[in-house]
Amino acid sequence: MQDNQIINGLNSIQMYETIAAIKNQPEIAKFQFRLKNQWIGGGENHSTIKDFYGAGQEDTSRREPFVFVNGEPPVLLGNNEGANPVEFLLHALAGCVTTTLILHAAARGIKIQELSTSLEGNIDLHGLLGLDESVSPGYEQIRIKMNVKADCSDEELDKLLAFTKEHSPVCQSVCRPVPVSIERVHVASAS
């Protein structure tokens, strides 16, 4: 592989082939991601992620599943079995704005030299606990600070950041309302 095919660690040839393929056959842009989760006890539960559907077929690239542990700190009735779910949301968000920025920088021919982010999000537990129905249980707001060094002007970088925010799948799943359904699939057995 030629070095000039790689920009920001991405294979630009493959990137443009993917975009051309989607333009030619829009159905291959449809992806479905999946997860299974098992409650262990208290605030501890484990997720398993492996298969997904995308590019017109079931993905078979992962031999082993990824397993992640949700937990809670003692102040939230847990034992730090893992990070907690609202922290994993920040991880998803940080990763997504980072990868979206890297991708669109590559598409614009901008080389990213360094990129790190810090995130802060505020939550009022009155919402979760149902103590005040006027308080949203979710994040009140999330602030992302991006420390980025690139071979472009400040103006180009600011345009890239604005574009990133508008096109990041996780950021747009948080900024915009996404319909979520919860269905019960097992009949409770009284005991």
Add this chain to the structure above:
Amino acid sequence: MQDNQIINGLNSIQMYETIAAIKNQPEIAKFQFRLKNQWIGGGENHSTIKDFYGAGQEDTSRREPFVFVNGEPPVLLGNNEGANPVEFLLHALAGCVTTTLILHAAARGIKIQELSTSLEGNIDLHGLLGLDESVSPGYEQIRIKMNVKADCSDEELDKLLAFTKEHSPVCQSVCRPVPVSIERVHVASAS
């Protein structure tokens, strides 16, 4: 500790003390979660989670940080360095509805015997890639199936599930729009 203090793996005495403390001093319900993320290359980046603010003070319960790796599968230009950010969003969501259900079941005196969930979410890459601005880059919809066995009636269980959806912090961060800001903190250096 008496066994009857523990329900669904949660210490019910501590749970009611927390609720009483928040009613008495609403400020302690304010939490701030935080994360730092470092881009490695391509679709790979690493998050570090340790400290947070809550219950009126900086938490010091974690000696070591949690570290999580975002990656991408080959079809999305990566090498499966980790699960990808939209999959981590499902992990956060699964964990949060699970813990929220367990918590409010405990508050109602409902013992959960088994709980597992499966999630599916659909994304159309036209959004991420900026190929069709009418397509949201985020999840189009997310479906959660909960397999739950508990010592209560089906009616009580369905009420608990509906309450869980409305009070889960991650679910409500996805269902409702959350303001997200992205700020650049480093000046680009042309090179």
